[in-house]
Amino acid sequence: xxxxxxxxxxxxxxxxxxxxxxxxxxxxxxxxxxxxxxxxxxxxxxxxxxxxxxxxxxxxxxxxxxxxxxxxxxxxxxxxxxxxxxxxxxxxxxxxxxxxxxxxxxxxxxxxxxxxxxxxxxxxxxxxxxxxxxxxxxxxxxxxxxxxxxxxxxxxxxxxxxxxxxxxxxxxxxxxxxxxxxxxxxxxxxxxxxxxxxxxxxxxxxxxxxxxxxxxxxxxxxxxxxxxxxxxxxxxxxxxxxxxxxxxxxxxxxxxxxxxxxxxxxxxxxxxxxxxxxxxxxxxxxxxxxx
Amino acid sequence: xxxxxxxxxxxxxxxxxxxxxxxxxxxxxxxxxxxxxxxxxxxxxxxxxxxxxxxxxxxxxxxxxxxxxxxxxxxxxxxxxxxxxxxxxxxxxxxxxxxxxxxxxxxxxxxxxxxxxxxxxxxxxxxxxxxxxxxxxxxxxxxxxxxxxxxxxxxxxxxxxxxxxxxxxxxxxxxxxxxxxxxxxxxxxxxxxxxxxxxxxxxxxxxxxxxxxxxxxxxxxxxxxxxxxxxxxxxxxxxxxxxxxxxxxxxxxxxxxxxxxxxxxxxxxxxxxx
Numbered sequence: 020x021x022x023x024x025x026x027x028x029x030x031x032x033x034x035x036x037x038x039x040x041x042x043x044x045x046x047x048x049x050x051x052x053x054x055x056x057x058x059x060x061x062x063x064x065x066x067x068x069x070x071x072x073x074x075x076x077x078x079x080x081x082x083x084x085x086x087x088x089x090x091x092x093x094x095x096x097x098x099x100x101x102x103x104x105x106x107x108x109x110x111x112x113x114x115x116x117x118x119x120x121x122x123x124x125x126x127x128x129x130x131x132x133x134x135x136x137x138x139x140x141x142x143x144x145x146x147x148x149x150x151x152x153x154x155x156x157x158x159x160x161x162x163x164x165x166x167x168x169x170x171x172x173x174x175x176x177x178x179x180x181x182x183x184x185x186x187x188x189x190x191x192x193x194x195x196x197x198x199x200x201x202x203x204x205x206x207x208x209x210x211x212x213x214x215x216x217x218x219x220x221x222x223x224x225x226x227x228x229x230x231x232x233x234x235x236x237x238x239x240x241x242x243x244x245x246x247x248x249x250x251x252x253x254x255x256x257x258x259x260x261x262x263x264x265x266x267x268x269x270x271x272x273x274x275x276x277x278x279x280x281x282x283x284x285x286x287x288x289x290x291x292x293x294x295x296x297x298x299x300x301x302x303x304x305x306x307x308x309x310x
Numbered sequence: 311x312x313x314x315x316x317x318x319x320x321x322x323x324x325x326x327x328x329x330x331x332x333x334x335x336x337x338x339x340x341x342x343x344x345x346x347x348x349x350x351x352x353x354x355x356x357x358x359x360x361x362x363x364x365x366x367x368x369x370x371x372x373x374x375x376x377x378x379x380x381x382x383x384x385x386x387x388x389x390x391x392x393x394x395x396x397x398x399x400x401x402x403x404x405x406x407x408x409x410x411x412x413x414x415x416x417x418x419x420x421x422x423x424x425x426x427x428x429x430x431x432x433x434x435x436x437x438x439x440x441x442x443x444x445x446x447x448x449x450x451x452x453x454x455x456x457x458x459x460x461x462x463x464x465x466x467x468x469x470x471x472x473x474x475x476x477x478x479x480x481x482x483x484x485x486x487x488x489x490x491x492x493x494x495x496x497x498x499x500x501x502x503x504x505x506x507x508x509x510x511x512x513x514x515x516x517x518x519x520x521x522x523x524x525x526x527x528x529x530x531x532x533x534x535x536x537x538x539x540x541x542x543x544x545x546x547x548x549x550x551x552x553x554x555x556x557x558x559x560x561x562x563x564x565x566x567x568x569x570x571x572x573x574x575x576x577x578x579x580x581x582x583x584x
Contacts, residue, residue, distance in 0.1 A: 028487035029410035036401035037416065039457025043435065044423055050434035061437065112324045119321040125570075126328035129335055131577075132562040134516025136534035137555045140541045141338055144548055149354045151337065186334070191512075194574050195581030233581045240580075247427045250518045254538050268429045268519075275433045276523070288430040296425050 048292070055286035061279040074286035084287070087258075087265040094181060094266070095245035095298075102185050102241050103234060106192035111226075113193070114200045124197070128190040135187060139254035142183045146170050170256055173263045180251045180264055188244065192237045199233040200226070235302055242298045246291060267291050335559075342366055342552035349548035366549035367557075370540070373550065376557060378529040379536035382448065383515070384561065386532060389452040390514050391507050397457055399503065402465025403491050407477070417466070423459045429519060436523045446530050451521050455514055461506050464579055468502040469495070505576030508569055512577070515562055533558045 055074055057067045078084045113124040130138070145152045148168045156166050169175040203225065211221045227234075249268040252258055258265035258273075267287060275284025341349045346369075348360035370376050404410070405417050435454060444450040476498055480490040496503070518534045525531045528539065537554050566573050 025408055025487060026410045029404040029408040029413070031488055032400040032408075032491065033404040033416065035397040036457045036462055037420075039397060039453075040420070040423060040459060043454040043457065044426055044431060044459075047431035047434040047438065048426055050438065051431060054434060054437075112327070115321075117321065119325055123324045123328035126332040128574075129332050131512065132515075132559055132566055133335070134518070134534045134558065136516060136518050136538050137558055140537055140551055141334055141555060143541075144341070144349075144353065144552075145334060145337065147350060147354075149350065151353050151355070154355050186331075191577055192581075194577040198574075198578030198581060236581050243425070243427065247429050249429060250516075250534075253518075254541070271429070271433065272519070275436075281433065281437060284433045288433055291430045292426055295427055295430075299425050 051285040051288050054282050055289050057282050059281040059285075061275060061281045063279070070282075074283050075290070078283070078286055078290065083262065083265070084267075084270055086262050087267050087270045088290075090177060090262075090264065091246055091248060091266045091294075094177060094248060095242045097178075097181055098184060098245045099238050099241045101181070102189055102192065103237050105185060106189045106237060107196055107230075107234070109189060109193040110196035110200055114197060124193075127193055130187045131190045133187055135250035136254055138183050138187045139251045142179075142186075142251075143170065143255050146179055171260050173260050176256050176260060176264045180248070180255060183251055183255075184245070184248070188241070192241070195233055195237055196230060199230045203229045235305065239299055239302045242302065243295050246295055246298070267294070338552050338555050341548060342556045344549055346547040346549040349552070366547075366553035369547070370550045370553045370557070374536060374540050374554065375529045375531070376536065376554065379531055379533045380557065380561075382451070382530055383532040383534075383558075385448050386451045386517075387511055387514055389448070390455045391510050393452070393456045394458055394461055394510055395503055395507055398461035398506070399465045399496065399499075400491065401457075401462045403469050403495065405462070406466045406469035407472075407495075408487065420459045420462050424463070428454075432519055432523060439524060444524070446525050446527055448530070450524055451517075451532065454520065455517070458510065460580070461510060464506050464509070464576075465502065467579070468499065472499070501572065501575065504569060504572035505579055507576075508565070508573045509576035509580060511562065511565070512573070 056069060056071060058070050059067055109127050113120045113127065133141075144150060146169050147153070152169070153166050156164055166172075166175065169179045207225050207229075208221055211225060216224070247268055248266045249272065252264050252266055252269045253272075256264040258269050268291065271284045271287035271291065273284075274280045274287060337353050341353055343362045343364065343366070344352050344360040345363055346366065352359045401420075405413060405420070439445070439450055472495070476495060477490050480494045481487075485494070516534050517532065518538070521532050521535050525535070528536075531539070533554075537551065537558060540554055541551050
């Protein structure tokens, strides 16, 4: 049974998926690396020339790209604590075995089934100058703050996009954290309560440490998704106003397709992978150290 | 305040927050039932404005390629989920339960590939696929998303927890390894298939960038592109756009209501990470 037969069966089972990943992930990735070092243009019949790391050097001094990089990093820096914290709050709020909790859970999860393109269109309407968001904000601040056209405001456009990301994604992460909460044995809390630990103390010394692994995963996923930000930017703001919502992926797609600069777009894509890899390693390390 | 009142107040507060959270979805439905020229006023607070009409749905069916877009989304996502479950479960099983040379290396590679975002390979993938003349089809929209490292890892994590006895009984009866996987292990793992399948659908249903690059004709485009087109197409009719949005969410919502357990288990399992 064992040995050669097992070896053959294993390869038979694994090959389709491995082949798919090789063709549709590894190969294009290698191609992106190679293209980024050439002068390739989209649809150009001219032969390719190897030009070395020129595109990378240019990108790192290009104010437009640096702006997009800063926007993306800032977006991630805000999204990670905000979305992880909110998801944790939601998970704690609905962690009960009651009908009300089950209903609340479903409502918080609802936006997760909304595609980002729909979220973009829907929130563009909600953000309209006389729309519900402006109305609610004006009422809450007793008319002091009239937000106006947030998507065309250089300071508010990116935060407005951030709200849509959080709204669509927090429910997904709530479910991840909820599963973590439910795997914490009750007797830990009971023992702590007997020892006189208050609610805050129990949260600090039982809930948080027991959830650490999942919180780290949630933080990694949120930062990766932040770096992939594209759909909302394309539909809601087209990178504007004046570059205020331009992101790395937005710039890469624009370079490669609108300007036919395949090589430059590929270089941006590689920088995106490097950024994602760096974040994953950094946050993953945090997990290793503190666990 | 007694403990019971406090509990009840807490529940009311949580429900109120949840209702507020879901309000944009409610406004979408309300707007979709409002005459186009009254949508802005109604969502801006004038709730009584406009009455209820289904004209927007009829409009959308007439003005757009809604039926074709819906069909594309259903077929493409059906292909991704069905083919994906087949190949990714098989690979996850081989990695979790079988001894073979290269197993460890492959496992590390598959995990590492997870950090390559699709957006980063879209450009060369587009260049390659267009060089092959692959535009405008259903298959080209689905194939790049069939083999997924995340799905392989989820299956791997699940199969590792199965008791050995499941396979041994079949092996004793003389069934081969592949046969055992297909006819014994896979049927016993239905919850895992449901969970990974629903997560795959959740992550792919909104796919926008790839079809944006790979399709030219409106009628082979999926719903997420369709709504962006409708929104960008003057004259902007908000009621129509929202009606389109409702149609877009309903299929996944129906699946969610039927398979709620599988959805939540699937989403929760992605949190286990490495």
